[in-house]
Amino acid sequence: MIATAIGFQLNGRQVSLPPGTSPTLSLLDWLRGPAALPGTKEGCAEGDCGACTVVLEAADGARIPVNACLTLLGQLHGQAIRTVEGLRGPDGGPHPIQRAMAESDGTQCGFCTPGIVMTAWAHAREGGEVHEALAGNLCRCTGYRPILEVFATLADDASPAPVLPAPEAACFEAPGQLFHRPVTLPALLALRAAHPGAWLLAGGTDLGLRVSDHRERPAEVICLLGVPDLHSLRAAPEAIEAGAAVSYARLLALFRQEAGFAPFAALLARLGSRQIRGLGTLGGNLGTASPIGDALPPLLALGASVTVASVRGQRVLPVAAFLKGYRMNDLAADEVVVSVTLPRPDPDDIFVCEKISKRHDQDIATVGAAFRLRMKGEVVAEAWLAFGGVGPMAARAPRAEAALVGRRLDAGAVAAAAEALAEDIAPLSDWRGTAAYRLMVAQGLLQRLHIRASQPGAVLDVASYAP
């Protein structure tokens, strides 16, 4: 039995969308249009400003803020969402968070406010660092101070988790559109073989842009969210294996606990925003193969591998081989990414992840980097130096690596590596920075690697410095 109508819970009530509803209509357009719930605002339609933040209520009680502009209706099937209109108490009165935000001068123009209230409602349960929580919400009026004060005093309202149905296979049809929602890997692979031109949609934080911002209406979509194999996440002593559709939020939570992954966790905490991490996936980062994908340099530095599958079978290849060029990867037309295996660094490895951008939070890297050094005494035995944003694709820097290997990690070796790096990378000039700046930064990061190694524990970046 294949479901044909999109159904989800909205503010605690089950809704079933009429047949023919476009499964790629954004949740935002649906809320503000057919659902007549205009409390959720459109600020940018590119998942960056957070005015459209709503919350996915997970079956385990987790509250996942997401950008309604990037979330497509077909993705929501079987899920539960809450909007600003759904926060009122049983008596119809405002939620304590709504009251607190109003009474603390946390609003001026009020346009960003519903999104910030929803982020706050999620944060009240999820906790964590406040700027990390707010990174996905821009406010142009207040200067944030009163909002931060409210965030510091949030209390969870202990509202119950929704009861969600078991995933069911579904195919939603609309004029000129098919949206497949398989629930097994074989079904997914069969669909992929039959529809090689379809969008493979997991979190949709990249593809969603094509709908929300570019107003595309894809003819065919295969949604990965219902396939359990793609959601497995396992930590073994030697490696972490992450299904391709595991959200960054889940990865981040695991990385924070797993030995050796703290630097990667710190980087992931800056990938997009909570709204992006709630939906975005490693599989997606690999699938788009963007030269500035935040997660790619660490995957390269860790020596991660990708498992891909098709009806023809399965193969495993290193990330370095998977990435083929500017937004190009090694996937055949019938293949999908199933999982990523991230080897655990040795306890003695020096492992560092860096991201340089105009703004610390929710920005795209001007230069991204991940470095891993395996030391033998004071000598560098092996080096993995990977960069993003300085060439057509994320890649290792073999000449710089060679300059380090076999040498003591000192200023001279680092200077030699920095010089060699100029031959490894080919940065461009754009709005994020000039080629000259990118090279200087990439070289500066090697210097910082040296200082990090020689002065463990020293605060070396401005964001970590506590006044």
Added chain:
Amino acid sequence: MKGMGAALRHDSALKHTTGEARFADDAAEAAGTLHAALVLSDVAHGSLVALHTEAARAMPGVVAVLGPGDIPGANDIAAVGQGEPLFAEGLVEFAGQPLAMVVASTRDEALRAAAAVRAEITPLEPVLSIERALELDQHVVPPQTMARGDAARAIAAAPRRMEAEFRAGGQEHFYLEGQIALATPGEDGEMAVLSSTQHPSEVQHVVARVLGGASNAVTVTCRRMGGGFGGKESNASWVAAAAALAARATGRPVKLRLSRRADMIATGKRHPFLYRWTAGFDDQGRVLGLQALLAADGGWSLDMSGGVVFRAVTHALNCCDVADVAITGCAVKTNTVSHTAFRGFGGPQGALLMEDVVHRIAAACGLPPEEVRARNFLGAPGKGEETPYGQKVEGDLITRVWAEAKRDSEWDRRRGEIAAFNATHPTLRRGLGSMVLAFGISFGVMHMNQAGALVHVYADGSIRLNHGGTEMGQGLFVKVAQVVCDVFGVDLDRIAITATSTAEVPNTAPTAASTGSDLNGWAAHNAAETIKGRMAEVAAKRLGISPEQVVFADNRVWAERVGANLFLDFGELAKLCFLERVSLSSTGFYRTPDIHWDRATMRGHPFFYFSYGAAVSEVIVDTLTGEHRCLRTDIVQDCGRSLNPAVDRGQIEGAFVQGQGWLTCEELWWDTQGRLRTIGPSTYKIPGSRDVPPIFNVRLLEGAPARSETIFRSKAVGEPPLLLAISVANALKDAIGVEALDLPATPERVLMALAARG
């Protein structure tokens, strides 16, 4: 306290947080509403040969494709003067210029069809920099010099002399709610326009001009904006005019809501500036003579560049005095979007000049910049207390705000601590910087300093307040309501705050130049006083006293004073007035007194008063990457006797952070073809919560009621504190040991400045 001086929250705060507050795009659309989308030029400069619209016309849902030929009135949306077409004719002058508009059943259909319109443009060489435009001598505002004394002679006679040049970038408003208008045609040529605008009257005029009708056929309404910051002053007008044109052409309601991308491409921004100056000074850092050119990038058309240049020139010395001075201001014409009003309106750009002069001269003299600035303060020993254009400034307040900010910031202690840190840390450097401001309040165009209000008291004692000011989040509506509360002695919940409408108050000024409360507060006050006077007469008769003995307080009307037991409820009195056939409705009007300006001589008294403020900021810089962060800011801001300290604090904090964005992370980037490439929040970075100084001490200057007769002796606060963010740029110079820095000081500019310093 309920009335003036109370820290009441924004009247819509709870509606904002519950999502009930309705913005222009939130109202349910009337059946048959159509949607419009603009066709924008992809070319910065060229001859428009043809516009091919056949494909678009054939697309699903398309009702009309409209261009310049479809305009019944004038193809002119100029805010000042004339000659700014709604749709380009013959010549394309910037990438993003509207060429035509598609009207369709849905917004998506309109957007798709707009993308299918093909413009045939023969490219011409675009002028994309201020330098190039200066070479070509092409201006939208020709150079004009404000001079006093003989600057050239003073510079030549001075013991030391310096020349310099620097740049400051523009800024996108990034109001969270983009530009939008909904136009609904009525009978007899009427047009009702719901617009997100700071200037309903101008929307009305421009719509009438484009439709070829009179103002009385056009009603413009605005309940609230999702942010304005100057960006919805002139730019809202053409968006509304386009919607109205489409409504007229189709006979149906039409909504035009710009996408963020279109908004960022097609609407004006803060003016970028180029500065060139020559100064003569002495070894003590006293500036003896100064000649400067402040060249704004006006973009392709005039818009409001004249006013921006006026404010830049009149604020170029900021809080300082130079006896012999010649400041030349102009706005060049380039093939970029027409730059427009943005919070501060040229004032912040003007003030950057003196900061650059102070910092470079301080470095040359081996003195702290704070010392040099203070030696040049208006009213400092040997310095005058009058601006070059002849207006007296309160030097004592300049000295006072700086002394208090310096004290609050623990300046001396932290100087030592920072030096110790910098001496030991391998890569990070901290720095301390300051700013002192003197900002003139009033519109530079004298006739704009007027406001109207309309107050009704109903027979049940409820009050309806309307005025010409618009609400964009700044808390104007609650402040003006507080004024009315104070007049009638009633609680705020008795007053209905209503949408701004050209049908209720005509011929209004924009809500801009920080003047919203000053002007509309007085206008509402005057309206309320008129009604109160009439009510007092009725009360006096009933209470058997004289009208002068009637006191309005605590929602009652008392004989003589509060405490006496002879009183009427306010509602009871209103009912009585109605029965006595006494009018309970009044308009109120206000015009700012004592201001004048002579454009020819560039002298006068253009500002009703000055607002003062000072700030100290500390930053930390990574010398390997140029990344930086503001760690602490201490602010002392003069608000006179604040009408609402909570609202004023919000304005100070918000303006500061917005200024921080302008000077640090917000960078507009045009490619070599003149196309803006930072066209969304993913590429254009405004400050996020982490960018706010973690230690952020904001204090209103105490015991300093305005010396001019402002409403309750309060002072304007919308714009001045934005200048305080210059303290962050100054702190960055201090941290990396340079005396000058082009702005915005992105990590790249900081790292390059470090590299250049060697």
